[in-house]
Amino acid sequence: MKKIVVVGIGPGDEAYMTPAAREAIISSDVIIGYKTYIDLISHLITDKKVVDSGMKREIERCNLALDFAEEGAAVALVSSGDPGIYGMAGAMLEVKTQRDSKVEIEVIPGVTAVSAAAAVLGAPLMHDFAVISLSDLLTDWKVIKKRLQLAAEGDFVIALYNPKSKGRVTQIEEAREILLHYREKETPVGLVRNAKRAEEAAVVTTLKEMLQHPIDMLTVVIIGNSNTFVENGKIITPRGYQL
Amino acid sequence: MKKIVVVGIGPGDEAYMTPAAREAIISSDVIIGYKTYIDLISHLITDKKVVDSGMKREIERCNLALDFAEEGAAVALVSSGDPGIYGMAGAMLEVKTQRDSKVEIEVIPGVTAVSAAAAVLGAPLMHDFAVISLSDLLTDWKVIKKRLQLAAEGDFVIALYNPKSKGRVTQIEEAREILLHYREKETPVGLVRNAKRAEEAAVVTTLKEMLQHPIDMLTVVIIGNSNTFVENGKIITPRGYQL
Numbered sequence: 001m002k003k004i005v006v007v008g009i010g011p012g013d014e015a016y017m018t019p020a021a022r023e024a025i026i027s028s029d030v031i032i033g034y035k036t037y038i039d040l041i042s043h044l045i046t047d048k049k050v051v052d053s054g055m056k057r058e059i060e061r062c063n064l065a066l067d068f069a070e071e072g073a074a075v076a077l078v079s080s081g082d083p084g085i086y087g088m089a090g091a092m093l094e095v096k097t098q099r100d101s102k103v104e105i106e107v108i109p110g111v112t113a114v115s116a117a118a119a120v121l122g123a124p125l126m127h128d129f130a131v132i133s134l135s136d137l138l139t140d141w142k143v144i145k146k147r148l149q150l151a152a153e154g155d156f157v158i159a160l161y162n163p164k165s166k167g168r169v170t171q172i173e174e175a176r177e178i179l180l181h182y183r184e185k186e187t188p189v190g191l192v193r194n195a196k197r198a199e200e201a202a203v204v205t206t207l208k209e210m211l212q213h214p215i216d217m218l219t220v221v222i223i224g225n226s227n228t229f230v231e232n233g234k235i236i237t238p239r240g241y242q243l
Numbered sequence: 244m245k246k247i248v249v250v251g252i253g254p255g256d257e258a259y260m261t262p263a264a265r266e267a268i269i270s271s272d273v274i275i276g277y278k279t280y281i282d283l284i285s286h287l288i289t290d291k292k293v294v295d296s297g298m299k300r301e302i303e304r305c306n307l308a309l310d311f312a313e314e315g316a317a318v319a320l321v322s323s324g325d326p327g328i329y330g331m332a333g334a335m336l337e338v339k340t341q342r343d344s345k346v347e348i349e350v351i352p353g354v355t356a357v358s359a360a361a362a363v364l365g366a367p368l369m370h371d372f373a374v375i376s377l378s379d380l381l382t383d384w385k386v387i388k389k390r391l392q393l394a395a396e397g398d399f400v401i402a403l404y405n406p407k408s409k410g411r412v413t414q415i416e417e418a419r420e421i422l423l424h425y426r427e428k429e430t431p432v433g434l435v436r437n438a439k440r441a442e443e444a445a446v447v448t449t450l451k452e453m454l455q456h457p458i459d460m461l462t463v464v465i466i467g468n469s470n471t472f473v474e475n476g477k478i479i480t481p482r483g484y485q486l
Contacts, residue, residue, distance in 0.1 A: 008358075015263040018253065018354065059484055082354070084361040090369030090482050097474045098486045105477075107362040109354050109439065111261065111325070115251075118327040119350040126333030127382070128390055130373040130399060138483030139370070143398070147371055150397035154390040156373060196352065231340045234348075239333050240381030241302055243341045 002029075002074040004065050004103055006092050008083045008110025011196035012040040016116065020108050025076050030068045032061050033078030040197075041078065049073075056137075058088065062095035069103040082112035086133055086161055114159045116195035117220040120202045122234030124190055124222045129157035134164070134171040141171070148175050152182035157228065157237055160221040172215055179207055179223060188224040188235045191215060204230055245272075245317040247308050247346055249335050251326040251353025254439035255283040259359065263351050268319050273311045275304050276321030283440075284321065292316075299380075301331065305338035312346040325355035329376055329404055357402040359438035360463040363445045365477030367433055367465045372400035377407070377414040384414070391418050395425035400471065400480055403464040415458055422450055422466060431467040431478045434458060447473055 005024040010016040025031065025044045035052040038045075049068075053061055065077045079087035089107045096105055118125045130151035136144060151158050158179070163172045179187070185208035193201045193216070203213045207223065215221065228237040248267040253259040268274065268287050278295040281288075292311075296304055308320045322330035332350045339348055361368045373394035379387060394401050401422070406415045422430070428451035436444045436459070446456045450466065458464065471480040 010261065015266075016261045016352065018259045018261055020258040023258070059486060082358045082361075084358055084366055084368050085372075086369070086482075089362070090366035090479060091484055093366050093474070093477055093479045094481060094484065094486060097479070107366065109259065109358040109362040111352050111354055112358055115325045115327055115352040115355055118325075119332070119352040123327055123333035123336050123350065125327050126329070128373070128375045128387075130371070130394070132371045144371075147397040147399065150393040151373070151399075154393035155386070156390065156394075231336070234336055236333060236336045236340070238337060239329075241334055241337065243302060243337060 002069050002072055004069050004075045004077055004092065004105050006077045006079060006083045006089045006105065006107045008079055008081060008087065008108055009037060009041055010081060010111040011113065011116045012080065013197055016111050016196050018110060021110060024108055027074065028076035029073040030075045031078060032065050032075060037078050037080045058091045059095060062088070062092045065092065066095060066099060066101055066103055070101065082110045083107055084109060085112045085131070113161065113195060113220050114222070117190065117192035117222060120192050120195050120200065121190035121204065121222060122236050124224055124228060124235040124237050125157055126237040126239045127157060127225060129159060131159045131161065133161045134175060135162040135168070136171065145174065145178065148178045152179050155225045157225045158223045162217055163219055163221045164215045165217045173211065176207060176210060183207060183226065188228050188230050190222040190235050191219055193219045195220060204233060204235055245312050245315055247312045247318045247320055247335065247348050249320045249322060249326045249332045249348065249350045251322055251324060251330065251351055252280060252284055253324060253354040254356065254359040255323065256440055259354050259439050261351070261353065264353060267351055270317065271319035272316040273318045274321060275308050275318060280321050280323045301334045302338060305331070305335045308335065309338060309342060309344055309346055313344065325353045326350055327352060328355045328374070356404065356438060356463050357465070360433065360435035360465060363435050363438050363443065364433035364447065364465060365479050367467055367471060367478040367480050368400055369480040369482045370400060370468060372402060374402045374404065376404045377418060378405040378411070379414065388417065388421065391421045395422050398468045400468045401466045405460055406462055406464045407458045408460045416454065419450060419453060426450060426469060431471050431473050433465040433478050434462055436462045438463060447476060447478055
């Protein structure tokens with residue numbers, strides 16, 4: 001019985017993929033992943049079995065990975081960014097637990113979307129921060145709203161994953177309303193789509209004006225804390241140093 | 244005038260350093276960094292000017308980097324993990340702003356300590372999480388305590404950076420007390436020292452027993468949310484999938 005490596009490929013561009021991730025992909029027999037991510041690494045895949053599948057098939061992919069591994073294959077389960085942050089690491093370990101499987105699971109961390117987005121924007125995350133997914137497919141919207149309120153009250157820098165999709169458009173509007181109860185309208189907000197990937201697009205805006213710009217599932221939204229400022233187009237959250 | 248690249252080297256082991264970070268180090272004229280991190284990449288440094296300095300000299304290093312860049316050098320300012328998360332990106336941009344310098348600053352993101360630690364522990368970060376530094380050198384302890392309370396109340400997974408140092412030992416005890424007001428004693432806690440680096444050491448414990456294990460400045464502490472569980476020695480926070 002071989003093992004499953006849950007591989008974080010980072011933002012997608014190979015310049016930001018770790019050698020450990022690259023090596024895991026090259027040395028595996030079977031590669032499983034969401035089609036978009038498989039396409040990002042297609043040049044690394046030769047003479048291997050590849051199973052790509054559509055969105056929302058996470059559990060199916062994990063079961064397939066276990067099936068192949070139990071038959072003796074070395075399997076790479078591919079995740080964008082860091083598989084431990086809204087990626088495939090958890091689902092894989094949950095499925096292994098459910099099936100009471102003895103297959104070994106290794107997680108290879110990657111550069112997560114919020115790190116890539118922050119690097120593009122300047123240095124917005126330099127103080128305590130909260131990461132919140134606005135997707136209510138798997139989490140009650142009341143829980144998410146409460147977290148937004150508490151993170152806003154705590155003056156955390158706030159990073160939002162999955163802010164908006166074609167069928168889910170009101171959450172980002174509600175999130176902004178909550179934030180406006182605690183922070184100034186001029187609070188800096190960064191929107192980064194496809195961070196450190198081809199077609200990267202970044203906007204530096206404010207809580208007041210953020211909804212006037214395009215936001216979708218590929219966008220990471222970073223909202224500054226009460227000390228965050230913009231200088232030369234870069235968002236900077238001071239750490240508290242005496243300069 | 245050349246530019247400054249603020250380079251995130253990840254945990255330290257080259258298997259987890261991105262090609263972009265490696266290339267930035269190799270192609271620069273001057274390397275500046277905290278001694279411990281310079282040592283981790285010494286094999287990449289040949290015929291370059293190297294300035295290493297001790298802890299708490301962050302602003303001095305940023306001023307030096309600007310001095311060299313203004314004289315025409317390509318400078319790599321080295322940070323462990325991701326320079327945008329409690330790293331050098333913010334200080335560098337703050338110093339540039341203060342000096343009103345025109346030097347270009349690029350940030351190269353890396354695998355941050357919490358991603359590396361989570362990968363070692365299993366999948367503890369799979370739901371909304373808060374990242375909090377327990378160091379009160381630059382932040383009022385009252386602010387940090389309030390953030391701990393709010394993050395605990397919001398049922399965020401909580402990652403603690405800088406939990407304890409030789410001269411600062413009570414904060415982790417107070418943090419645990421705060422958490423115990425909101426979470427069960429048996430809540431899983433992971434302690435990872437030197438994640439994905441030589442001498443890596445990980446402990447899976449609970450809120451009740453966490454202080455019985457060694458914790459220092461090189462340790463990342465991850466405290467589960469109310470759904471987090473341990474299976475086969477791995478910490479798993481469920482995402483909410485129907486299996």
